[in-house]
Amino acid sequence: SAVAEITTSPIAGMKPGTSGLRKKVEVWQGVDDANKYYVENFIQSLIDTAAENNGGKMIDTVIVAGDGRYFNNEAIQIICKVLAANGVKSIWVPQGGIMSTPAVSAAIRMREGGAAQGGIILTASHNPGGPGEDFGIKYNEEYGQPAGEDFTDALYEKTTTISSFKSLEGGDDIDIGAEVNTSFQLTEESAVTIIDPFAEYVEVLKSCFDFDAMRAFAQRPGFTILFDGMHGAGGPFAKRILVEELGFPESSLMRCDPKPDFGKCHPDPNLTYAAELVKKMGLDSDGSSLGCTDATPALGAANDGDGDRNLIAGAGCFVTPSDSLAIICDNWKAIPHFSKAGGPKGVARSMPSSAALDVVAEALDIPFFSTPTGWKFFGNLMGSKEQFDQRDYTPFLCGEESFGTGSDHIREKDGLWAMLAWVSILMDANKDVAEGEPLVSVQDVVSNHWSKYGRHFYCRYDYEAVDSDAANKMMDLIRTELVAGDVSSIGADDSGIKIVSGEEFSYIDPVDGSTTSKQGLILQFEFENGDPARAVFRLSGTGSAGATIRMYLEKFEKDESKHGEAAPVALRSLADRAIGLVQLKQITGRDAPTVIT
Ligand code: VG1
Ligand code: CO
Known part of the structure; x- marks a missing residue:
């Protein structure tokens, strides 16, 4: 078909956030005339940026895949045409159009016959999908890592000046369901090839874990698992790995068939939205x-819409993501990816995550980093092999409080990887337990960890769909009064909790020296008995309308007799104190959070 240059004009608001650009699907669909070429404008700006970074030459090989949400396949067709018209030679589309984000990251890095230079992932991740809900696009670069801020800033600039894009006129849509290796020649130099969504991802997980041992452990009486795919992209991958490779029964899977609207659920694996799984786990x-x-x-485990997040639970035991990360770190010997190398050589967490990882890293004497929210910052550290002081940080372990865990096997968080890490930990914990004896449980592993290191009580309050001006006003008030201002004059209230200091988090990337500022407001507190605690306030960068305020609460408890309490209960007084100080109710009019995770 013929290449056409089509006139367009800039559309406001195309600045990618924490992880890609997310908007209501109707915006992407171009329901309003002003948005007619929304996808085309964004993709043209994206590949122009990629070409600029490629020495001015159009990139050759790109993967286009999505999490299966409403508009997935239509968007794939539009994007393939824009890519082909721009001279991208090889466009890889997974059979069926669906791939989890970690699987795309793996395929970018490893595909036989040469890696891809980028991946366009159609997802709004943990945001709901379907008419009236969200659609999104993220871009990952050649090591499989999410594009950094330099890239997304340059992309955004281009969306503000774009005057035309290239696409194909005429020609049939490609058949996304065609057999693997089918090629569709779109222009003389550009073709779409249908690829196997699973191949590289299965291979990379096999390199991280001992599949033979896990397959044997899966047969162990009493070792039953439950995986909730939340009707997202992770489901087919869980089926492939857990059932077909490891031999767990089909009954171990729930909601593993992808649906365009996620079965009308919110595909965010937390205690609220994964309610059915949570109940089945006795929680x-x-x-x-x-x-x-x-x-x-x-x-038990659950994934989000694009399969990169994980919720981990045992029977009657919820494991917070921050604890999960610390426990994986402490149990590195159980995970071949780490044990092969004598342990992780570097670990990192996002700043709002709890300090549970820090104390393990300190005990094990491993270099530790605290980064801004979002996986792209970990990507930079992992890519640092030769660059960073000649030190080699591979293998690397990292995670976020928002149910994200992963390592350097790819450059994304990886929901299924986290679950297999826990299978490995349990396998190791039970290696001396005779058949017929009760198994060491998730609860046992967690309690032992707390008695060794103390417990970091943790929870997050989310206030969704807050008026943006009000949210900004509250953040400004924290800045002027609690960060810049003198907090020593603010005494304790009836709760006895005193604010000690305030700080705005900014980050200097140790690899490229870039500074990222305004990454969260940290308030340090002290309880009456001298125990330290903190509250962090941030505005979300993944919403599609209004503002979401996140308040992260954390309190360290050494005393084992107090470890049994539920986190929201243990943190209630701290929450009240922080909410009062920042005038959250007065400024936003909100009495209660939308969810507590
Ligand atoms: C949220 C999380 C962050 C995560 C990001 C992308 O960002 O807090 O930790 O990396 O989502 O996750 P924000 O800016 O809304 O707080 V995913 O699975 O939605 O791509
Ligand atoms: Co996600």
């Missing part, structure tokens, strides 16, 4: 145990 929505039976699975 209440605040993470406390409701009691278990013999039928309660030993290990």
Whole structure:
């Protein structure tokens, strides 16, 4: 078909956030005339930026895949035409159009016959999908890592000046369901090839874990698992790995068939939105145990829409993502990816995540980093092999409080990887337990960890769809009064909790020296008995309308006799104190958070 240059004009608001650009799907669909070429404008700006970074030459090989949400396949067709018209030679589309974000990251890095230079991932991740809900696009670069801020800033600049884009006129749509290796020649030099969504991802997980040992452990009486795919992209991958490779029964899977609207659920794996799984694990929505039976699975996990997040639970035991990360670190010997190398050579967490990882890193004497929110900052550290003081940080372990965990096997967080890490930990914990004896449980592993290192009580309050001006006003008030201002004059209130200091987090990337500022407001507190605690305030960068305020609460507790309490209960007084100080209710009019995770 013929290449056409089509006149367009800039559309405001195309600045990617924490992870890609997310908008209501109707915006992407161009329902309003002003948005007619929304996808085309964004993709043209994106590949022009990629070409600029490629020495001015158009990139050759790109993967286009999505999490299966509403508009997935239509967007793939539009994007393939724009890519082909711009001279991208090889466009790889997974059979069926669906790939999880970690699987795309793996395929970019490893595909036989040469890696791809980039991946365009159609997802709004944990945001709901379907008519009236969200659609999004993220771009990952040649090591499989999310594009950094330099890239997204340059992309955004281009969207503000764009005057035309290239596409194809005429020609049939490609058949996304065609057999693997089918090629569709779109122009003389550009072709779409249908690829196997699973190949590289299965291979990379096999390199991280001992599949033979896990397959044997899967047969162990009492070791039952439950995986909730939330109707997102992770489902087919879980089926492939857990059932076909490791031999767990089909009954270990729930909601593993991708649906355009995620079955009308919110595909965010937390205690609120993964309610069914949480209940089956014998848990209440605040993470406390409701009691278990013999039928309660030993290990439960859930993914988000694009399969990069994970929720981990045992029977009657919710594991917070920050604890999960610390426990994986402490148990590195159980995970071949780390044990092969004598342990992780570097670890990192996002700043709002709890300090549970820090104390393990300190005990194990591993270099540790605290980064801004979003996986792109980890990508930079992992890419640092030769660059960073000649030190080699591979293997690397990292994670976020927002149910993201991963390592340098790819350059994205990886929901299924986290679950297999826990299978490995349980396998190791049970290596000396005789058949017929009760298994060491997730709860045992977690309690032992807390008695060794102390517990970092943690939870997050999210206030969604807050008026943007009000949210900014509250952040400004924290800046002027609690960060720049003198907090020593603010005494303790009835709760006895005193604010000690305030700080705005900014980050200097140790690899490229770039500074990222305004990454969260940190308030340090002290309880009456001298115990330290903190609250962090941030505005979300993944919403599609209004503002979301996130308040992250954390309190360290050494005393083992107090470890049994539910986190939201243990942190209630701290929450009240922080909310009062920042005048959240007065400024936003919100009495209660939308969710507590
Ligand atoms: C949120 C999380 C962050 C995560 C990001 C992308 O960002 O807090 O930790 O990396 O989502 O995750 P924000 O800016 O809304 O707080 V995903 O799975 O939605 O791509
Ligand atoms: Co996600």
